[in-house]
Amino acid sequence: MKKVFPVAMHGWLSLMILVISSSLHPDSRSRILAQACKERLSTIGETAEVFDLAEKPLPLCDGSTAYGDPFVQELTALIQQADAVLLASPVYNYDVNAVAKNAIELTGRAWTGKVVGIMLAAGGQGSYMSGMGVANSLMLDFRCIIVPRFIYATGESFEGSRLADENIQQRVEQLVADTLRIAQALKESSA
Numbered sequence: 001m002k003k004v005f006p007v008a009m010h011g012w013l014s015l016m017i018l019v020i021s022s023s024l025h026p027d028s029r030s031r032i033l034a035q036a037c038k039e040r041l042s043t044i045g046e047t048a049e050v051f052d053l054a055e056k057p058l059p060l061c062d063g064s065t066a067y068g069d070p071f072v073q074e075l076t077a078l079i080q081q082a083d084a085v086l087l088a089s090p091v092y093n094y095d096v097n098a099v100a101k102n103a104i105e106l107t108g109r110a111w112t113g114k115v116v117g118i119m120l121a122a123g124g125q126g127s128y129m130s131g132m133g134v135a136n137s138l139m140l141d142f143r144c145i146i147v148p149r150f151i152y153a154t155g156e157s158f159e160g161s162r163l164a165d166e167n168i169q170q171r172v173e174q175l176v177a178d179t180l181r182i183a184q185a186l187k188e189s190s191a
């Protein structure tokens with residue numbers, strides 16, 4: 001007998017997308033990218049949560065008592081509930097910043113199997129592969145599905161507190177679309 005998945009009846013399973021912003025800079029550009037993703041998700045009617053690590057600081061991971069911190073527990077629960085996570089980070093020393101790395105250390109296994117998209121703000125064009133370290137770690141540690149479309153933006157793409165680059169805006173829309181497509185397919189296949 002043919003198996004009927006819920007999606008066949010409803011057409012579209014609802015998704016929860018978590019956007020994490022990891023810069024602590026008051027005028028962060030990666031936060032503008034995170035916000036652009038959130039706005040795009042809202043425009044197309046998808047549920048999105050934003051967790052800004054500048055507003056909800058986490059303790060440094062000690063592998064022990066830090067896991068009991070209320071913001072750590074809140075973030076862990078949001079990652080667990082999410083169908084996909086969009087991580088916006090500054091490039092620091094050819095990697096995501098320590099805040100993003102620390103957040104991943106603190107939330108660990110909550111990332112298991114998640115679809116993950118990566119957005120980076122950088123000082124120059126030369127560090128465009130800087131997302132690969134965190135991508136590899138998430139793939140190998142937690143079998144995350146990394147969306148093969150990164151956003152990488154430098155200072156010229158911003159004017160004050162707004163994104164001012166049509167090409168980067170298009171990439172935001174593509175990242176959101178691809179993330180949703182992959183997350184939807186995975187959700188359907190396990191429904």
Ligand SMILES: Cc1cc2nc3c(=O)[nH]c(=O)nc-3n(C[C@H](O)[C@H](O)[C@H](O)COP(=O)(O)O)c2cc1C
Nearest residue numbers: 023025028029030090091092093094122123124127
């Ligand atoms: C400690 C530190 C390290 C940085 N390392 C790099 C780097 O390796 N490559 C790069 O292109 N930019 C680097 N930058 C520049 C930042 O990526 C750039 O300022 C970016 O806008 C920061 O993101 P934010 O605006 O979201 O905080 C570094 C900046 C700082 C403060």
